Amino acid sequence: xxxxxxxxxxxxxxxxxxxxxxxxxxxxxxxxxxxxxxxxxxxxxxxxxxxxxxxxxxxxxxxxxxxxxxxxxxxxxxxxxxxxxxxxxxxxxxxxxxxxxxxxxxxxxxx
Amino acid sequence: xxxxxxxxxxxxxxxxxxxxxxxxxxxxxxxxxxxxxxxxxxxxxxxxxxxxxxxxxxxxxxxxxxxxxxxxxxxxxxxxxxxxxxxxxxxxxxxxxxxxxxxxxxxxxx
Numbered sequence: 001x002x003x004x005x006x007x008x009x010x011x012x013x014x015x016x017x018x019x020x021x022x023x024x025x026x027x028x029x030x031x032x033x034x035x036x037x038x039x040x041x042x043x044x045x046x047x048x049x050x051x052x053x054x055x056x057x058x059x060x061x062x063x064x065x066x067x068x069x070x071x072x073x074x075x076x077x078x079x080x081x082x083x084x085x086x087x088x089x090x091x092x093x094x095x096x097x098x099x100x101x102x103x104x105x106x107x108x109x110x111x
Numbered sequence: 112x113x114x115x116x117x118x119x120x121x122x123x124x125x126x127x128x129x130x131x132x133x134x135x136x137x138x139x140x141x142x143x144x145x146x147x148x149x150x151x152x153x154x155x156x157x158x159x160x161x162x163x164x165x166x167x168x169x170x171x172x173x174x175x176x177x178x179x180x181x182x183x184x185x186x187x188x189x190x191x192x193x194x195x196x197x198x199x200x201x202x203x204x205x206x207x208x209x210x211x212x213x214x215x216x217x218x219x220x221x
Contacts, residue, residue: 031207042115042197042211050207058208090154097206100144102154 001026004103006091012109013081021076021106023091029101031094032074033058034066036087037105043090049074081110113138117198117212124219130185132215134198137179144209145172145183146197154197157183188219 007022025032034046045058049068063085065077074093078085091103114137124130134143145157158165158172160181165172169188174181185192198212 033207040213042213043199043209044211045208048207092154094207097201099156099159100209101156102146104153 003027004091004093004101006089006103006106008106009104010107012111013078015081015083015110017081018077018079019081021078021089021091021108023074023076023103024072025074025091025093025101026072027093027095027101028071029093029095030071031096032068033092033094033100034064034074034076035090035092036060037090038087046076046089078108083110086110113140113200113202113210115198115200115210115212117196117215119215120213121216122218124188124217126189126219126221128188128219130188130192130217130219132183132196132198132217134181134183134212135179136200136210139176139179139203140200141203141205142201143174143181144199144201145181146199148195148197148214150194157196185217190219190221193217193219 004025030051033048035043037043044060047066049055055066086109089106092100094100116135118133142161144159148154169186171184195214195216197214199209
């Protein structure tokens, strides 16, 4: 099993550009999550999904969108990138609310 | 909103020392997670516990629900244990929402 995979690993965006961060898991987990990690701060939940077709906002959803058309994939869309979105983004998955498995992260810089 | 505090923020130890990292939280929870993050690396779940104590190799996690406190112990520490250790709590009534501490940076010198 590959576990949770994320692409790309690194990305530099100009202000106003858009991009999609990809996340996939092969563990048949129903729950998936997107977090951001800023220096010196705890992880913050952006969006989560409890199954295909069902998504909901987390703590810091502004500037982001998600979709969940399959169990495996949970892409995160950034529209009109802003410097405040410079961060490390982690995708995670779990079976129900149990142990979460994290992807390797995407380091995004917006300049 | 649950407040999760970890102490210390930074910890430097010599190889072989016994390490303790603490986590306290303000509101009752259904479970507590300990996670490990190596520099520039991903995040790995070490333990999920709701009561008592769990042990895995040289790592031991304990939780005291009444005192709203958990500890992560590392016995016979090794340089490869150098990482950020993160505490996260799941509030009662939520099946998904974790509130994370800011992490403790552990450096173990040979």
